[in-house]
Amino acid sequence: MSSVQLYDTTLRDGSQREGVSFSVVDKLHIAQKLDELGIHYIEGGWPGSNPKDVEFFNKAQNLFLSQSKLVAFGSTRRPNIKAEEDTNLLALASAGVKVATIVGKSSGFQVTQVLETTLDENLNMIADSIRYLKTRGLAVFFDAEHFFDGFESNPDYALRCLKAAEEAGADCLVLCDTNGGTLPSEVTAATEAAKRITAVPLGIHAHNDSELAVANTLAAVSAGVSQVQGTINGYGERCGNANLCSIIPDLKLKVGIDCITDAQLVKLTEVSRYVSEVANLIHDNFLAYVGSSAFGHKGGFHVSAISKWADSYQHIDPAKVGNQPRVLVSELSGKKNIIYKAKELGLDLPLRGKEAQKLLDQVKSLESRGFQYDHAEASFELLVHRAKPDYQPPFELVDFMVVIEKKRRPATRKNLEEMLAEATVKVRVGKEIMHTAAEGNGPVNALDEALRKALLQFYPSLSQVKLVDYKVRILEESTGTESQVRVLIESSDGINEWRTVGSSTNIIEASWLALADSLEYWLLKQKIAH
Numbered sequence: 001m002s003s004v005q006l007y008d009t010t011l012r013d014g015s016q017r018e019g020v021s022f023s024v025v026d027k028l029h030i031a032q033k034l035d036e037l038g039i040h041y042i043e044g045g046w047p048g049s050n051p052k053d054v055e056f057f058n059k060a061q062n063l064f065l066s067q068s069k070l071v072a073f074g075s076t077r078r079p080n081i082k083a084e085e086d087t088n089l090l091a092l093a094s095a096g097v098k099v100a101t102i103v104g105k106s107s108g109f110q111v112t113q114v115l116e117t118t119l120d121e122n123l124n125m126i127a128d129s130i131r132y133l134k135t136r137g138l139a140v141f142f143d144a145e146h147f148f149d150g151f152e153s154n155p156d157y158a159l160r161c162l163k164a165a166e167e168a169g170a171d172c173l174v175l176c177d178t179n180g181g182t183l184p185s186e187v188t189a190a191t192e193a194a195k196r197i198t199a200v201p202l203g204i205h206a207h208n209d210s211e212l213a214v215a216n217t218l219a220a221v222s223a224g225v226s227q228v229q230g231t232i233n234g235y236g237e238r239c240g241n242a243n244l245c246s247i248i249p250d251l252k253l254k255v256g257i258d259c260i261t262d263a264q265l266v267k268l269t270e271v272s273r274y275v276s277e278v279a280n281l282i283h284d285n286f287l288a289y290v291g292s293s294a295f296g297h298k299g300g301f302h303v304s305a306i307s308k309w310a311d312s313y314q315h316i317d318p319a320k321v322g323n324q325p326r327v328l329v330s331e332l333s334g335k336k337n338i339i340y341k342a343k344e345l346g347l348d349l350p351l352r353g354k355e356a357q358k359l360l361d362q363v364k365s366l367e368s369r370g371f372q373y374d375h376a377e378a379s380f381e382l383l384v385h386r387a388k389p390d391y392q393p394p395f396e397l398v399d400f401m402v403v404i405e406k407k408r409r410p411a412t413r414k415n416l417e418e419m420l421a422e423a424t425v426k427v428r429v430g431k432e433i434m435h436t437a438a439e440g441n442g443p444v445n446a447l448d449e450a451l452r453k454a455l456l457q458f459y460p461s462l463s464q465v466k467l468v469d470y471k472v473r474i475l476e477e478s479t480g481t482e483s484q485v486r487v488l489i490e491s492s493d494g495i496n497e498w499r500t501v502g503s504s505t506n507i508i509e510a511s512w513l514a515l516a517d518s519l520e521y522w523l524l525k526q527k528i529a530h
């Protein structure tokens, strides 16, 4: 099978996603990870457009990349000037990289309507810019912007743009579905047409506006492109770019193209999670291959089947992409589910027959009160431990009190009104009872602070544990006059993440239960590790 070069643009196109802003250090860290994954080209940014990217390329000189090549991105020269006078091209040439990608128009309509120049001048801009960068010793990839839309309305001109780039010495012609509206069959036809007129290797750059970026990329590969552009987790402007975390395993495990090694593929899930962490985005559980639910099983019937034959309900062995099967514990679960889940968590417990039934009854009863363990494995694991007669909890909650106050501040203060919360908690550790108080910007924050204050005296290492996400859901299906509130907390110690759940008719109590589970779970893990 033909070979494919992977080109990652997470650091440029990916950072265009709403809510994402990478610092220079973030970008350097991500580049290092992409190299470990075996990405061939890493597009670092647009040095001609912002000083942060210039700084990135300066600092990237000190990166040790075992196989990835750094690429600087820019555009063709502006109309009616010389290439060597274009500041954006000059910045590309002095970015300290060996490869540059320049974007240029390949849609006649875009040239006349948006660029407001002539079709011929655009061809000159493409050729001049590539020639200039080639004389400066760079390999040049040409991103043919709006290629598929251009091919649709004026195929002859779209292909002439590619030809101009080829004649100027471009090393790869990248066909871009810039607006993300092209269908796979159209990608195939246009790619085949491009292939007929040029001998230069082709690439594909697809956006996901029609949820087809991955499909379009695979269609282009089938039609003969050898460079695939995309981003980790599909991050990108609007609906995102083609998702390399899906494309890579698709190519390797389904199409049979060894774009990275088996060992590198095992890092895929880790890299996906790492990039979401750095981007400060919650990792999407439902991502194909790398999401934590990608190999999750909820139905008791499926669980019964996979405990007999692992592949009965999964399309690949999750270990190949560094993911793992996960059995969802829920109301649907049968006894087998509970036993399998406990085994998966590595719990050495007498969960046979009666015990498993008892635990299952307990899970069901808690779920009827609004607890849900699908996404709160840590709370589930605690339940299993608590079922053991000799389980000693690291601490026990005695009681708590929260006072909330809304105060008017003196007129000199910026915020005239301020919410203040103060919590006092009573916690038993061994034979001692700790009584502490703390303030916070809200009741949950105050509770968290007070609980930590009490426990830190016994468990100083608890300071590593941070709350990373807090979700509240009102459960409407509950009976009675008060609605049930479920709180899901995600915590991290910088290495591992875990999720706990609390449920009550009172939001503070629900939070308190989830919070206490989070800390208890971590302390339990520490105890088991030592």
Ligand SMILES: [Zn+2]
Binding pocket: 013, 178, 205, 207, 241
């Ligand atoms: Zn793009």
